[in-house]
Amino acid sequence: MQIKISEIASRLEAEIVNPPSDEAFIVGVASLAEATSEDLSFFHHEKYLNDLRSTKAGAVLVPSGFNEKIEDVPLLKVKSPSLAFNEIANELYSTDQTQENTGIHETAVIGEGVKLNPESVSIGAYAVIGSDTEIGEGVTISAGVSIGRQVKIGSNSLVYPNVVIYDKSILGKDVIVHGGTVIGSDGFGYEFDGSKHQKIIHFGYVKIEDDVEIGANCTIDRGRFGKTQIGQGTKIDNLCQVGHNVVIGQHCIIVADTAIGGSSDIGDFVTMAAQVGVAGHLEIGPYSVLVARTGVTKSLPGGEPNKPAFYSGFPVGPHEEKRKEMVYPRKIPKILSRLKALEKGISESEE
């Protein structure tokens, strides 16, 4: 597959600097440093300026306001080089990304009462689907996936290999779940009866709304009763843990290795950087940004649409305060020498 550079420019409504020949085309995309004359690349940060000057790319997407003089290389000025690059890459590589549509592999085990359209779904080898489960149009269930009973999966969702989905879980449309993730396991709840920990029965479920993506080897526990919910458009990275009865809002970003304790309530548009921990039964307001490694042990009010509230530290606090606190201890050697000077001054003046 090849696309003419002039066609890319016209499709993106891009202004061209150093226009190439009308016939010039690209067949792939690559970074500035690695691109060949048949690759499209993009420039989005000053620190890559030297890479841009020396790139061999067939064309480079640059921001509209870019005015640096670059010799030879065809430049396409667009609003967001990264999004435009992504759009072209998507077109070039989309067939690569899709799973082989095997239809329903002959080895897939489909339980009684399962509803699905065999013309539109793709079910991989050795996938197992429990009874009374509903699979929407265009869904891909990859090899080795194990799906329980009475599960619902919305249209065009994509479940990668060896994912486990327990009974009664509900996934919306356009959901992506990466390999090895476990959805719907029992919450971690016990009550000590004086001699041993009695298991609290968990008969709730997990609800994942439309357009959610969940990374590899995550764990999302079912509710004790009622549901654990992940809101529309929220994206979760690898190795994250979501406890029972947690409710996560819409369009949140939750980076790797983050754990959210049972029954906590996370607002819309919350960002959690990597290795964050949130204790149970807390409320995190919308538009909160938790810096990496924040440890949240109290509820946080959050921010507003164009005014996110940054938090950090353990115990958590407003990021500005915590940044200062973090460097306070380094002042102590100086404090000690000033104290000593004062003490000496006084003792001398007393002599």
Place this chain on the structure above:
Amino acid sequence: MQIKISEIASRLEAEIVNPPSDEAFIVGVASLAEATSEDLSFFHHEKYLNDLRSTKAGAVLVPSGFNEKIEDVPLLKVKSPSLAFNEIANELYSTDQTQENTGIHETAVIGEGVKLNPESVSIGAYAVIGSDTEIGEGVTISAGVSIGRQVKIGSNSLVYPNVVIYDKSILGKDVIVHGGTVIGSDGFGYEFDGSKHQKIIHFGYVKIEDDVEIGANCTIDRGRFGKTQIGQGTKIDNLCQVGHNVVIGQHCIIVADTAIGGSSDIGDFVTMAAQVGVAGHLEIGPYSVLVARTGVTKSLPGGEPNKPAFYSGFPVGPHEEKRKEMVYPRKIPKILSRLKALEKGISESEE
């Protein structure tokens, strides 16, 4: 399935306030806020008092000592509302929770010399069981589970889908292992020979005692030699790591994302809250409580049956001390201004 409220009361030996009609029954359980007139609910904390006043539940379990005046709602006074609720929920939902007893699915691959009773065990589709393994009475092995050779699994244990159990692992009775967990992988041990890291061979095994529950996507490494052991009644949450030759005592609670380094020895009744780390070769005494995120780099004496010892911080210390230390740095701005005042006072007095 329905249960009469009067029958629940008599079974729990509960005193009834606002008794309903003799025929009144419930069919489910729910939280105070979500319950309908056919649900049982429970009240266990003051903060839900408004929910209790406005609940539509058919009956509510309350603590024996509860004396608040509530109109209309039938109340059943019991010692532990939460445990009583759990007992009734268990009865109502137990059939939901069990895996389909498929007997031995025709696709399961059972190695030579495997011992099991085909009348009592349930082996899911595409499960693979290695040679000379022994599966106890009433055990459920779910779909896609991979079990090695010479493994032993005690009666009534439940292994969820896609779990991996390496050769020679031993699981006791009534053990539950959630989806994706890996038991018996090699410990992380190498010795640098001057040019590369030589792998230390791990020919030990994992022993998991009766009544242990392990969450989803955990990893429990085998011993270098001898065993890695998890004691009776201990419960481990999702995404936890247990290193080679670790010995965990009985009735411990280990919350999500916790990692325990090789050869450490954890006493009975130890609680580790989430995201705790324990270095290798340490001893944590019984009745220790490690607050969330504690980082343990030295051995800890632990507490006593009714006097647990709380630890926190990194590096770890007694929780009371660490709590104070944590706020010390905030005193520094004040210290600096007091220092300045003193210095100014002295320099003025010297003029």
Place this chain on the structure above:
Amino acid sequence: MQIKISEIASRLEAEIVNPPSDEAFIVGVASLAEATSEDLSFFHHEKYLNDLRSTKAGAVLVPSGFNEKIEDVPLLKVKSPSLAFNEIANELYSTDQTQENTGIHETAVIGEGVKLNPESVSIGAYAVIGSDTEIGEGVTISAGVSIGRQVKIGSNSLVYPNVVIYDKSILGKDVIVHGGTVIGSDGFGYEFDGSKHQKIIHFGYVKIEDDVEIGANCTIDRGRFGKTQIGQGTKIDNLCQVGHNVVIGQHCIIVADTAIGGSSDIGDFVTMAAQVGVAGHLEIGPYSVLVARTGVTKSLPGGEPNKPAFYSGFPVGPHEEKRKEMVYPRKIPKILSRLKALEKGISESEE
């Protein structure tokens, strides 16, 4: 299998103290405390001296310079008791460790155009291999493993059960991947378009060089474009996360629960202890040692071959500085009392 102690001594070129009878042999290896007269054991640290004095082992490997007087127990003096022990253990237990060579199990699903030598590879039950994948000589793919399309796996590599390897991943020779690990999942990249997070397409791949070992339930994301790379001889423990386009050098040691953010570049011979976090787009120089729980938010220069650079803390700094900083806050109570004394002294002198 049994080995004569005299043969072990001659093979290891060991000096013997308290030589046993010529016919004496061992059949296994064990710790000093657990060894019987038919076990070989080893001594490598003073703290086990009492165990050595009372061991029942048939023979004990000790360091060349060991001169303590021990009665009765045959001692074999060698340069590295641990490596020598490992060598003998390897010989005794190697047959235990290998997976059953099933050849290609009849249930394995092998896609079109897959290249492999059916005489030399071992493919487990319910393994699935995508089209155009190449499997080298002597490779073991265990049960339930799911491998995508156009993957390459070098000779003698060992992939444990239920691992997931996405399309186009490249694994070198002698690679070991433990159960449940996911290789090649999409990187965590989105761009907010004003109303939702648009997925950044990831069409890169993962390259794992020769002699790498990766623990259980790890996640290694593919590059956005280009590759995520793990260098030759590097060893990664359980539950680690490697972000998209990360490049890890050769012979690194990365302990459990560590997460490395996208596009970071880790030099050769870097050690990361457990629960370390590295933010994205950083450079960690070779011969860096990151102490457990270090949180890296800036690039680090690293050390030299025989002079590793130790770092710790969050935010990270040189370990020596950070160790001091860590204890500074404990000085505050004393500072406060000295301040008070000074203030009192002055106010009294002013009276």
